[in-house]
Each structure stands twice: as C-alpha cells, then as structure tokens.
Amino acid sequence: MRFPFTLYIEKRTADIPGWLPAATSLGSVIVAFVVSGVVLALIGVPPLTVYQFFFKATFGSWPALSDTIVKATPLIMVGLACAVAFKMKLWNIGAEGQFYLGAFFASTVVLIPIVPPDSPKWLVLTAMVVMGMIGGAIWGFIPGYLKAKFDVNEIISTLMLNYVAILWNNFWIFDRWSDAGFQMTPTFDKTAWLPRLSDYARQYKMFSGITLHLGVIFGLVAAIVVWWVLSRSRWGYEIRLIGDNPNAARYAGLNIARNVVLVMMFSGALAGLAGMAEISGVVHRLQERISPGYGFTGIIVAWLAKLNPFAVILVAILFGALIVAGREVQPSGIAQMIQGFVLFAVISSDVLLRYNVRLIRTAPVEEAA
Numbered sequence: 001m002r003f004p005f006t007l008y009i010e011k012r013t014a015d016i017p018g019w020l021p022a023a024t025s026l027g028s029v030i031v032a033f034v035v036s037g038v039v040l041a042l043i044g045v046p047p048l049t050v051y052q053f054f055f056k057a058t059f060g061s062w063p064a065l066s067d068t069i070v071k072a073t074p075l076i077m078v079g080l081a082c083a084v085a086f087k088m089k090l091w092n093i094g095a096e097g098q099f100y101l102g103a104f105f106a107s108t109v110v111l112i113p114i115v116p117p118d119s120p121k122w123l124v125l126t127a128m129v130v131m132g133m134i135g136g137a138i139w140g141f142i143p144g145y146l147k148a149k150f151d152v153n154e155i156i157s158t159l160m161l162n163y164v165a166i167l168w169n170n171f172w173i174f175d176r177w178s179d180a181g182f183q184m185t186p187t188f189d190k191t192a193w194l195p196r197l198s199d200y201a202r203q204y205k206m207f208s209g210i211t212l213h214l215g216v217i218f219g220l221v222a223a224i225v226v227w228w229v230l231s232r233s234r235w236g237y238e239i240r241l242i243g244d245n246p247n248a249a250r251y252a253g254l255n256i257a258r259n260v261v262l263v264m265m266f267s268g269a270l271a272g273l274a275g276m277a278e279i280s281g282v283v284h285r286l287q288e289r290i291s292p293g294y295g296f297t298g299i300i301v302a303w304l305a306k307l308n309p310f311a312v313i314l315v316a317i318l319f320g321a322l323i324v325a326g327r328e329v330q331p332s333g334i335a336q337m338i339q340g341f342v343l344f345a346v347i348s349s350d351v352l353l354r355y356n357v358r359l360i361r362t363a364p365v366e367e368a369a
Contacts, residue, residue: 021306028345057328058321072320076219077274078298079312085267088243094158095271096295097165098136102272105135107286136272144264148257184287194281215277227309
C-alpha cells in the first residue's frame with residue numbers, strides 16, 4: 001500500500017509573501033516551546049508548570065519585567081549590529097568581541113581618565129558613548145578591511161577577533177586596572193553610571209526595585225536609526241543592492257570595498273554601544289565576564305527577526321526573558337535548551353522562505369487482479 005500523498009519541494013520563482021517571514025519566525029518560537037515541552041515531559045517535569053513559572057519570573061511583576069528588559073537592552077543593539085551586516089551578506093560573527101572592545105574603550109574615559117574626574121555627568125556619559133562606539137567600530141574595521149582588500153573570509157576573522165578582544169580586556173582587568181588583585185576594575189564614579197529608575201525610588205515609590213536604565217533608550221533610538229538607514233537612505237539602498245546582487249551593484253558603479261568597510265564599522269559601533277551600556281548601566285565597572293554570550297545570541301535575534309530592526313526589539317525581549325529565566329527556572333539549563341531549539345527551528349524554517357513546500361494527493365494505484 002502506497003502513501004496517498006507526495007511531498008514536493010520547489011525553488012521559489014515568485015516574490016516571498018509579505019506575511020511569510022513573520023509567520024515563520026513566530027512558528028519557530030512556537031515549535032521550539034512545544035518541542036521543549038515534550039522533552040520536559042519525557043524527563044518527568046510538567047512543562048506547563050515550568051512555563052507558568054517562566055512567565056512569572058520574567059513578566060509577572062514590574063521588577064521582573066524590568067530585569068528582562070535590562071537583559072534585552074544589549075541584545076537589541078547587538079541584534080541590530082548583526083542585522084546591518086547580514087543585510088549586505090556580511091557574516092559578522094564578531095559582535096561579542098566588538099561588545100568587549102566597546103566596553104573597554106568606554107572604560108578608558110573613567111580609568112585613564114580621558115575627561116577630568118570632576119566633569120559633569122552628561123559629559124562623562126557622552127564621552128563613554130562616543131568611545132564605546134569607536135572601540136566597536138575599530139574592531140569592525142579590521143575584518144572589514146581584510147575582506148575588502150584581501151577577500152579574507154569575515155566569518156573566520158571576526159570569530160578569531162572575539163578571543164583577541166576578550167584576552168585584551170583580561171590583560172587590563174587582571175593587571176593594570178585590577179581592584180586589589182580581583183578580576184575587575186574599581187567601581188566607576190557615579191557620574192559614569194547611566195541613570196536607573198530605581199535611583200528615583202525616594203521620590204516615586206513605584207520605581208523601587210526597578211533596575212531599568214537609560215541604555216534601553218539607546219537601543220530604541222538605534223533601532224530607528226538602523227531602520228531609517230536601511231529603508232530610507234541612499235546608503236541603505238546600496239547596502240541592500242550589494243547584498244542582493246553584488247554583480248549588479250558593481251555594474252552600477254558602487255564602491256563595494258568601501259561599503260564593506262563602512263558596514264562592518266557601523267555594525268561594530270552598534271555592538272560597542274551595547275558594551276558601553278552594559279558597564280555603565282549594570283555592572284558599573286569593567287570585569288572579566290560582562291557578557292553571557294550577547295554577541296552570539298544577537299545572531300539568533302537578528303535572524304529570528306528576519307533582519308527587521310523593529311522586530312529585533314521584540315525578539316531581544318524574548319531572549320532577555322530566557323536569560324533571566326535561566327537563573328530562576330529549575331531544572332537548570334531549560335532556558336539554554338529552548339534557545340537551542342529556537343536556533344534549530346529558525347534555521348530549518350528558512351526552507352519555507354526559499355522553497356515552496358506542497359503536499360499533493362496522489363491517485364491510488366489499483367492492485368493487479
């Protein structure tokens with residue numbers, strides 16, 4: 001007896017429907033949670049109970065929501081950094097290193113110091129923002145230049161530079177700037193702290209325990225800037241054209257090498273801004289492990305958002321919740337498992353964007369008499 005349906009997979013020749021990318025992203029998340037629930041059930045853990053606690057720990061109260069958004073803040077900027085590069089088919093896997101270099105350069109404002117210690121808060125924070133973006137841009141320039149000048153594979157160069165950036169930071173943290181031999185620098189003066197809502201708890205009781213800081217505004221503004229650049233500017237048109245058809249872009253006279261360098265620098269600057277926001281808004285010092293893998297998670301965020309700057313914000317909040325849940329939900333590792341399933345589902349769902357998948361009923365075969 002033959003199966004009465006046949007699966008046909010055909011390469012798309014028409015444009016992708018506008019609703020399909022969003023549908024595949026949402027479907028990827030749903031599938032990831034369903035599969036995770038099955039795994040939890042198989043090991044004897046009630047999935048609905050876990051998911052209920054997951055929601056309560058991440059969105060169930062204002063302090064919980066605040067913690068989730070704080071974790072989402074660097075992911076917004078790193079996700080945008082990846083989205084910009086990916087839009088031009090530049091596979092920037094180095095946002096983690098650019099994040100660390102942004103944190104390092106921002107720290108120099110306070111630790112060298114670059115501005116006088118008695119400078120007003122607005123000047124210190126402005127200098128830290130600028131230096132953080134410069135640090136990330138420099139770390140994006142290196143692989144961008146190597147790609148443009150010598151056609152060095154940017155996946156390899158950006159990945160290797162992650163380790164260089166982390167070890168560079170460790171040299172200063174463990175030796176030159178170590179606080180009494182510990183693996184961290186002295187705490188920054190409060191003029192170098194991004195304002196938090198909890199700072200105003202005396203005036204407004206509702207802000208008590210709310211750790212949300214000004215860095216989230218950086219992320220929202222960055223999303224608007226990236227959207228405008230990619231969708232409304234001439235440079236954005238060049239980025240999209242080079243990514244979609246480099247031969248046509250070359251024929252049109254676009255300087256591809258220059259754009260490769262500039263896009264990698266722009267991408268690095270966004271990741272560097274995330275590093276600045278993390279040290280100034282959360283830890284208030286430069287320390288060994290300021291990132292739980294934001295640079296790598298940002299790749300998933302950008303891909304799940306289908307490189308849409310505003311969708312990056314929503315996806316970053318989801319992954320911020322997964323990070324918060326990782327330290328709250330038991331058994332340990334559930335959040336990481338869900339992240340893994342999301343990544344697998346996102347990669348798999350790309351088939352639906354490139355191919356038409358159809359299940360066609362076939363005529364039954366009559367058995368011989």
